[in-house]
Amino acid sequence: MTAAERTVHFYVGTYASETEDSLFHCVLNAENGEMRLVSGLSGIENPSYLKTQAGRGTLYAASEKEDGEIFAYTIDPEAKELHLHDRKSSEGSSPCFVETTPDGNTLLAANYGGCVTAFSIRDRGVLRLESRVRHTGSGPNPQRQEGPHPHSFVPSPDGVFLFAPDLGTDRIAKYTREDELLFRQDDTVLPPGTGPRTLVFHPGGRWAYVSGELDNTVTAFHYEAQIGRLTPIQRAELLPEDRAADPANTAAHAAVSPCGRYVYVSNRGDDSIAQFAVDPEDGRLTFVERVPSEGRVPRHFAMTEGFLLAANQESGSIVSFSVNPEDGRLTPTGFALELNRPVCVCPLTE
Template identity: 45%
Template sequence: MKERNEQLFYIGTYASREERGIYIGALHTDNGDLRMVGGVEGIERPSFLALHPNGAELYAASETEPGQLYTYQVNTQTGELHTMDRKGTEGAHTCYVSVTTDGQYVLASNYSGGNAVVFPATEAGGLGDMSGQVQHTGSGIRQDRQDAPHPHSIIPDPSGQYAMVCDLGLDQIIVYRLTEDGKLVTHRETDLPPGSGPRHLVFHPSGRYAFVANELNNTVTVFGYNERNGKLTLLQSLSTLPEGIIDVENTAADIRITPCGRFLYVSNRGHNSIVLYHVDLDSGKLKTIEWVETFGSTPRNFNILSGYLLVANQEGNNVVSFAIHGDDGRLTRTGYVLEVPSPVCIEPVR
């Protein structure tokens, strides 16, 4: 049960089906304290979570072969989850799930399957039959990581007209038009430098810019975005690592922006840090400000809620809270840690 001055959140993990897979945590909004509230078993490797805009359904990507999408009914008072539905994604290792801003469609990408899919969200709260699917083909220059397509995320744009698929294997962001009947129609392709490995993308609150975390070459790329035609225009590329770091094996992971649009963060797995950038609101360009240790190994995912940043350290087996300074976005460790086996996703309860 949520107490006064608490914000509930879900934690996705790499648990087996027999273990607790999704945890419910609570963040104390006065000091950043963390506590465990509950959770559910019966889902294997729920590595990414997305809440419906109405707050009443949670979707979980089961990163298995074959991949699956689970739907849970949310008790908005307690955060308690009840399984409603389960659908196959017709691809291996479902690694990402998102929901259009109008709540009409649920999108998912299959890392090993090389495909992205669309399901309509039903009025009853479950998922209808798959309405759209696209299959990627090709490869990149790195045979160890880019021997095939690897769609690592699918993100609807703010207008709901387009969906952006970051394909780590192809070094491309493929823009699809999302039709009224839930189909994905290829609209345009945006190439990144060979060996970039685009992973996750986030839009600026204004809708004028998009920022991409590139896993393989440890960069963040800034694009101008034209909502009318779905076009991404390259503006800038910066490293996610401090200058001179050469002896650390690192892969960039997650990317988030504050609701005010002034502060952007990216997580580094290996360097085990969060890098803060200031966003120029007039140009969209970034200025690197600082790196903060995550106090746990392999920060695969993190999220921003109630003035705090929560980091899921996959191999550190913990979730760590940081206070976000409102004037400059800098992070201060609160000292509070929640022990969780292999946490890989944080999703706030609305």
């Protein structure tokens, strides 16, 4: 790649030990989808979810291990390299998701081991624990729902309400913040065995979508911002009817395209990315197509500059797809980046 080419810096988290490189800095050629590795960092175990904080030059990483931690890195403004600045206990086991609130003052973390936490963001990205709430309950799947398993923790578009899909209890827990403390409100209850995983809001703010890891669905919600209410309006199947309940497949990441016209969900087992069109009137979904992820177990993907980058965990590759601006369909670019067990892709947002 030359200096004249349009490039995007992005970071990749992998399942790897603390003694080996596990967090990687990469670059995407935004003209053709080619990717290259810039550098790797060790010192963090299983950085399974990453979040860059726009405008503050910080990257947060969840270290998914029994005694979970959250790492804060400063991003060099020129080279975009990462420098460890802070690390704190996640106050729970197996943290698998981090997100910042719209005001930039709070970092939210979901600990798969059963609790959610909120940290205030101090000067230069330093974290201070403010609140921790333990979930309770279980679901009908004895292997996966023996107890609570928060899998993401996201703010509403205005930051007034916070939502934590809990895979283990088939609920989306709603929170508010007062004096930097979390207060649990009413839950959105989903059908038994759904296993809600990743919740994402539509950029228009009227709808939201959650992937159902255990029943291979995506649920669409109408969102009432004034009271923070999620009302289910549709459950769409991710797989063909004859394989809809295939236990060999588990749904993973969900995302809405920046334009708001499409929803994408990755399938592990089927090893595909399902695309849906969003009805601009009511937010309901219409299936468009399923595209092979060009690898095994696409745990996560990210969209940036007209491309979708899919992290295929078990085949060890990041694969780039061009996104058709007319219909949102995905086409492999032919480029892939080999990394051991990649599980999160995080483009740098300026």
